[in-house]
Amino acid sequence: MDISIQDLTKIYPNGHKALKSVSLEISNGMFGLLGANGAGKSTLMRILVSLMSPTTGKVLVNGEDLRKNRKAIRTMTGYLPQDFSAFPKLRSWEFLDYSARLAGVKGKQKRRDAVEEMLEEVGLYEARERFANNLSGGMKRRLGIAQALIGDPKIIIVDEPTTGLDPDERIRFRNLLTKISARDVIIILSTHIVGDISSTCHHMALLRSGRLMYNGSPEALINQAKGNVWKIKASHEQFDEVNVKFNVISSIPSVGGWELEVVNESPKGFDAVPIEPNLEHAYVYYMEHYAEASLL
Ligand SMILES: Nc1ncnc2c1ncn2[C@@H]1O[C@H](COP(=O)(O)OP(=O)(O)OP(=O)(O)O)[C@@H](O)[C@H]1O
Ligand SMILES: [Mg+2]
Known part of the structure; x- marks a missing residue:
């Protein structure tokens, strides 16, 4: 997999310039996007999942223009929005079953297996019969992570995924991502916490006020x-x-x-x-x- 971000600029309708000529090449593995509040991380991620168009510039996924292949690329992408918190009145497992369906997992048994596996992975198996909208904040976050990871997406985009997780869950989540990153996938993780860019992130970028400040390995930055x-x-x-x-x-x-x-x-x-x-x-x-x- 590879994603080529070419000279992206985003100007919001109110005139705010949230991305300024950002170019990045991202290939397999875990990619950490680090930046302070308002740096433009979520803006970039929303463009990558085609929820929003850039003002100028383009994104190629495996050489194909994202805008021309929105649907196909969207289906192979798992996304956790930063503000993912409103859940429908569905049981946890039902919600994940629905997510698996959206991710293109076909067949009842296949979906059931995928749901069980994800519930285990994020530590929600005991809570599988509980209604998603009644879960605690941290549990909702974990369910959000699960819906992003279900169905073996090729591109995983998680926007500040560790917000609201307790320390144990943070470690668990990091290990889960590490395991997944060994496959033929791209994981893009945004954070404003330096510690979230773990040793398994071989590539990282620094954003500041919409501008790309650094692009390279954590080691080279050190x-x-x-x-x-x-x-x-x-x-x-x-x-x-x-x-x-x-x-x-x-x-x-x-x-x-x-x-x-x-x-x-x-x-x-x-x-x-x-x-x-x-x-x-x-x-x-x-x-x-x-x-x-x-x-x-
Ligand atoms: N819909 C919008 N209209 C106008 N300005 C916006 C909009 N969304 C975001 N912005 C502005 O664009 C800039 C980048 O916002 P963005 O949410 O991408 O930053 P971020 O790096 O994700 O920040 P955080 O760490 O706080 O999540 C900010 O200055 C923000 O105020
Ligand atoms: Mg954000």
Whole structure:
């Protein structure tokens, strides 16, 4: 599978420019789309599932224009919208059976097997007879995930899928996606949480104010931050000063003051010791150092 996003621009009717010349090539595996609130993640995803047309630019799926093959591509796509919460008055299993039908799973027994499997995968088997509209928020989210994954879609687009999941469910969901990503599928996952771009995401993109800031591997992003992340020590009196001077990622109390992780090219003083950056450090570093130029 491959998706080619070519020079997409989206201007909403009110004149808001939500995507600015975004081009991306996405192939098999898990692709993480990272960006702050309002970056344009959901806009891009709605275009990819053809719920909305771009103002200019186009999307090719396996070389075919998305707009000309809407129906066929839609059938092979599983989608979890960010605000998926209104469910019909159907039992959980009935809702998934309906979703399986939409995804093109033919035959009663086949659908039944698919539904049972999905209920197990998202931990809703015990709740299969409960009405979907009466489930708890987190359970609804899991049912939403299940409807996106049922019927072996070739393209899976999940918009902030982990919102509202408890820590156990987050891990479970990540493992489930990892398992699925080994197949011949594309998974596009949006998030504003750096930790959601797990080690299994080999490709990622950073969006900011509708603009593509970075496109590559998490490792390459981390490499760019090398030498720019430090552990420093500050007394209680220095705490405010440090927060003004540096981009502080974390601070933990220690004997007589604080130990902080900061992003900076070369912090002077404060017993600064360089440390290995992680993706969160890299994100902060990258946004700070490459942002201004691309905001024009
Ligand atoms: N229907 C709309 N009409 C006008 N502006 C819109 C519309 N939908 C979104 N926008 C604006 O477009 C920008 C991008 O919105 P979008 O929902 O794509 O961002 P996002 O990255 O998904 O954000 P979040 O993390 O909050 O979900 C925002 O500034 C938003 O206010
Ligand atoms: Mg969104």
